[in-house]
Amino acid sequence: MFLAIREIKKEKLRYGLILTVVVLISYLIFILSALALGLATANTAAVDSWQSKSFVMTKDANGNAGQSLLTTKQVDQLSDDKTATLGITPVNMKIGGKRESAQFVGMNNDEYIAKNLQLTKGHLPKAANEVVLADSVDKDIYGMGDKISIGLSDTKYKIVGYAKNATYNTAPVIYGALAQWRVIKGVSDQFQGSVVTSKTSQSVDDKALKTYSYQAFINKLPGYTPQKATFGLMIGFLIVISLIVITIFLYILTVQKLPNLAVLRAQGIPNRFLAQNTLFETFFIIATGIVVGAVLSALTEFGIPDSVPMAFDWGLMGLIAAGLMVTGLLGAIIPIRVISKIDPVSVIGG
Amino acid sequence: MREEKLALEHVTKQFGQKTNLVTALEDVSLAFKAGEVSLIIGPSGSGKSTLLTILGGLQTPTDGSVRLNGHDISDLSTKEAEKTRLEQIGFVLQAYNLVPYLTVADQFKLVDQVKPNNNLSQDGFDKIIETLGIQKLLNKYPGELSGGQQQRVAIARALYTDPAIILADEPTAALDTARVKEVGQLFANIAHDEEKAVVIVTHDDRLREFSDNVYKIVDGKLSNTD
């Protein structure tokens, strides 16, 4: 510590540069992870709020609820007191001249999805032409009592409430009556819904149907899995890059100091003392980089428009920070090895 | 008779093998006593630095033995050799003696970090830096000092651990004649007043007048000139 602190103080430019790089990398990693998490949440918030364990759809839908059409017979066979039938379909909602993509989720008021729905305002849809919108919509456009058009239906639907955590596949959810799903989607009346979901696991005999666990259902949300993989790869690469950058910097700094370090070794300064200093130096650089990067990320969250989904999870940030710290300290291994291999005799002579 | 501090007995040091074999030292026997300045003079490549590093336990002889305070140190472990250097020996080298990012005052504090005990007392330290004329340099970095000032700080640094032995390799290489005389006198005073064994290897004849014993080394072989 003794040497590290003084060296950093004396060589401000040098350490300022490496610190800047570490700050930028950790900032980028934090922002990327917040974006990834924001996007993931926008994909799954509604599904998470349902607290379902399993989902049954037609096999042909390949896990995409918007593609699944269950017949009345199938729904009847699947239903019991722990299930809820949902009619899910991507739609456009229109008000005035405005148009916006949304997900219509039709439900039965006497089943658990409707019963558990958390409203921030208003009440559940009671009449066929009543809907509850995601709380995240712009209330200046979609005001309480306003009427909107949805999908292929000719009905004007009245907004009677707003629901919490109501985004599905990044679009706002419109909760309405299950019977309206067929009208909005424009399918014949032999179909009753798209998903039968349950608080417990479900098994099916019907070869045309397939059961998905919560995780499988989420992973099948259009675009969700590739998005997650992309972000994961980017974050992974950044951590590897930070490892390489820190190793290179520390290596160059160490090599530059070699003659001095060799004299210190000749004078009997223990190897361990010098190694600890390099380790502390690394720790200091990364810790400072992470703190500054986190502060910058927090400032960014304030500055960024709501349309960009960002979610900061301190647990996740802590995990990433720990990952950065571990890889950074790994970066000190090579310089420490260089120090331990110094031959003091090499500087004496000439 | 003065106490023997350090001695070489029939020391030979060879580098390389077969056709590349270099004999840097050949059957060198020497003893250094407390309270004396010993000068080993020789041209470049004669084996002076090799001799000094063997005396300091930085490398081991191919043949022969090294005695420190009557104990053979030829076979010490790296750790033991390190400890011996830290506690018993003060090195003054031609260059890189000072850590560039430490102030002069911190060069000494660094020593306290690794060897908290038996360093110079405050009085002893004050006396040394006064004798060396570096009191005003304590807050400066090595880069802000002249070559002569750096060398004086390096000598103070070597003395700070209160070692029994001072080993100096070309300590006057960067100095003009006036400074050489000052540094030479300083080494003489250290040996005579503080009862230290001072060993200087150099090609600088100007240091002769400050030495109690002068040896000549040529091609790794020693001859006593006095």
Ligand SMILES: Nc1ncnc2c1ncn2[C@@H]1O[C@H](COP(=O)(O)OP(=O)(O)O)[C@@H](O)[C@H]1O
């Ligand atoms: N590590 C080494 N490997 C090979 N040869 C060496 C090594 N160290 C010193 N020598 C050789 O030993 C001889 C004496 O070197 P040195 O002790 O540095 O002389 P001086 O300090 O008097 O200039 C030289 O010929 C030098 O090339």
Ligand SMILES: [Mg+2]
């Ligand atoms: Mg030499």
